[in-house]
Amino acid sequence: MDFVLGIDGGGTSCRAAVARADGVVLGRAKAGAANIRTDLTGARTSIVEAARRAFAEAGQDPDLVSRTPAVLGLAGANVGTYRQQLQAILPFSRSRVETDAEIALEGAVGAGDGAMAILGTGSAYMVRKGGKSRAIGGWGFQVGDQGSGARVGRDLLEQTLLAYDGIREASPLTREMLAVFRDRPEDVVEFTTNAKPGDFGGFAPKVFDYAQKGDAVAVWIVDRAVADVEAALGALDLSDDAPLCLLGGLAPLYASRLSQRFRRLLREPLGDALSGAVRMAARAFASPQGGGNS
Amino acid sequence: MDFVLGIDGGGTSCRAAVARADGVVLGRAKAGAANIRTDLTGARTSIVEAARRAFAEAGQDPDLVSRTPAVLGLAGANVGTYRQQLQAILPFSRSRVETDAEIALEGAVGAGDGAMAILGTGSAYMVRKGGKSRAIGGWGFQVGDQGSGARVGRDLLEQTLLAYDGIREASPLTREMLAVFRDRPEDVVEFTTNAKPGDFGGFAPKVFDYAQKGDAVAVWIVDRAVADVEAALGALDLSDDAPLCLLGGLAPLYASRLSQRFRRLLREPLGDALSGAVRMAARAFASPQGGGNS
Known part of the structure; x- marks a missing residue:
């Protein structure tokens, strides 16, 4: 049986979900912070730990992580070379690192066109049109985050x-x-x-x-x-x-x-950011027949 | 001969001027920071040092400070009990502690009615009407200091x-x-x-x-x-x-x-904050005949 992993990593914790190649989630788990800007190796540790625990939760061997492809959504992945640095040290069979916003948008609106506004302590926006994403805002409350x-x-x-x-x-x-x-x-x-x-x-x-x-x-x-x-x-x-x-x-x-x-454009989100990462992983790494390509 | 002292103390330095009882300045000097909120005894040291140096600049004995009355303008003098604490440890014959804004207003518009707006890195305002002063603004740029x-x-x-x-x-x-x-x-x-x-x-x-x-x-x-x-x-x-x-x-x-x-109300300021402190001291401590009352 083939699996895919979705990872949602942030400054306070890192969540992982393991799913079948068709995207059906089998196990979820959590680990410590994954802040790639301030602690890259610590982030890697949290990511791997969350992934291994998700396999355990699914009743599967945690060592399968090395044979499983993953999509990761991480804050700061669009800054500098953090994305490349992290991809180079991850243990998964294949890894795709996206921003936290990208997986949140996928979780909310699915694979097609759509947009989201994150309105919490901070504020940020992302739109996808014809498959192309654009993010705006999210610059922090000192000189940005209007409406937050x-x-x-x-x-x-x-x-x-x-x-x-x-x-x-x-x-x-x-x-x-x-x-x-x-x-x-x-x-x-x-x-x-x-x-x-x-x-x-x-x-x-x-x-x-x-x-x-x-x-x-x-x-x-x-x-x-x-x-x-x-x-x-x-x-x-x-x-x-x-x-x-x-x-x-x-x-x-x-x-x-x-x-x-x-x-009139408002819709309830389909799911959360982690579900977005899982869906992206299923789409990116599974063949139309449901077989993995890792 | 009788003297009066004016002191202008702030977070970066403390200035003093010694004047005749009629307000004519004889000597000016400077010393280190006088921040009564963060370092009361250090502020006292700077204040006394600036005053002694001003006497030396005027060709007079620095020990005269203990026989001379002073008006001091200090940031934070309106907060808590700093004013009273400082007055209790000052070595002058008599001391009157005002806010930095109060002596700046006196320096700018003199003893009568008038107003000032301080428009620099921060912003603050003060008005005097019928001898009564009111200060507004100056709360810092995070949630105040509009126009600064x-x-x-x-x-x-x-x-x-x-x-x-x-x-x-x-x-x-x-x-x-x-x-x-x-x-x-x-x-x-x-x-x-x-x-x-x-x-x-x-x-x-x-x-x-x-x-x-x-x-x-x-x-x-x-x-x-x-x-x-x-x-x-x-x-x-x-x-x-x-x-x-x-x-x-x-x-x-x-x-x-x-x-x-x-x-149409704008006027050039008469003088700076230190000159305001001197003027207040001459008015408060000198008799109409020019004799001191200390």
């Missing part, structure tokens, strides 16, 4: 300080935020000095919540965030008949707020 | 990445900026990861320069920055007959761009 949780949360703190100074009208939301910081703007500033994207992003759901209730500052922030997301979607030049998937924690909050032009 | 060099520079990098992604139209300025980073958006992101406010602010003059030439992105950024500065000035509730001084490296660039409502 980190940006929405940071906007809230900024508007809270402007309200404190009387430069803009306060609202129930800004008053509540200031109270979180004991009504001391210095404490807001202190917080921002070392805040990570996720720390800012933690405030984002509250902004959407208050916007729903008509809070003026929340509505102002969300309107701008929605406009930023629509501007990015506009730059993707979407087809009228290809699916658009919103992924990430803020996806449901944005879905209802997009204009009709984009809303 | 750091914000203008950060905006430029953000717009450069949006242009790269095709989300907004590129301009000569965004193309030049991208070329600075070898046309690699990853390098822009890398730069922002560890950039200090001054690193972002370094790009601000270029933005104003290109705005002058009509560059669409530069004009967009500068228009927004001017609107932010005007919103802050609006919150100061300025009198029709009190002077407004713009201080900091971007002051001349903003002066010509403000609307008539604010432009």
Whole structure:
């Protein structure tokens, strides 16, 4: 029997799934971080460990990894020569390294044309048209990631300080935020000095919540965030008949707020990024008769 | 003969001026950093050293510091109990600790009503009306300092990445900026990861320069920055007959761009922050007859 492997590796963990040559998943497993930019050999260790465990989960010999082809989706695979460096040291019979976005898109919309917006702590976009993919955004919240949780949360703190100074009208939301910081703007500033994207992003759901209730500052922030997301979607030049998937924690909050032009393209994602890697592996490495070519 | 001391202390250095009781400066000197928030005793050392050197510069005995009253302007003096802690350990005959903004305002507009906007790497505002001062802004570029060099520079990098992604139209300025980073958006992101406010602010003059030439992105950024500065000035509730001084490296660039409502209030500053501290000391500690009361 022939197998294929799908791998989804990121900064916190690495997931693997082993499947039959036709793509039916037999076993899944997880291992530690796979960050190819900061620790290439450590990433290799996590990848191999996750793959071996997936074989064990499927009731198969873990040593089969060396006879199995794999598609890997990894953050940072599009930067520098990390992709080539990793491919050179992987133990699989054949390896194809893609970006994390590429396997996420495949997982969400399948093999055909389509697009996705990842709207979580960060934001990023990818479109596939006529088999050709293009990614935009994802540059981090400091000078990018418009519409992300980190940006929405940071906007809230900024508007809270402007309200404190009387430069803009306060609202129930800004008053509540200031109270979180004991009504001391210095404490807001202190917080921002070392805040990570996720720390800012933690405030984002509250902004959407208050916007729903008509809070003026929340509505102002969300309107701008929605406009930023629509501007990015506009730059993707979407087809009228290809699916658009919103992924990430803020996806449901944005879905209802997009204009009709984009809303009518929205589809539920077919599966997650790992399922995308498996599907790509089945397509890339299995013959039409279902036999492997490794 | 009686003397007064003015002290202007900050995170990089501490300046002192010794003056006659009527405010005529006799000697000036400088010493190391005086950051009362991070190193109170080190700040005291720098303050005393600068004061002793100022006496030496004036051809007077440095030991006179213990018989001389002083007004000190120090960043952070409005936070927590730093002001009281410092006053308790200063060696002067009498000490009055003010914020750096307070002595800068006095230096710029004198003892009467007036206002200032500090527009440099950061931004901050202060107004004095009927003898009562109010400061706004100055919360740092992460969630404040609108219109500052750091914000203008950060905006430029953000717009450069949006242009790269095709989300907004590129301009000569965004193309030049991208070329600075070898046309690699990853390098822009890398730069922002560890950039200090001054690193972002370094790009601000270029933005104003290109705005002058009509560059669409530069004009967009500068228009927004001017609107932010005007919103802050609006919150100061300025009198029709009190002077407004713009201080900091971007002051001349903003002066010509403000609307008539604010432009007609603009005056050249009378002097710097140190001269403000001296003037406050002469007023606070010298009798109308010119005799000291220390």
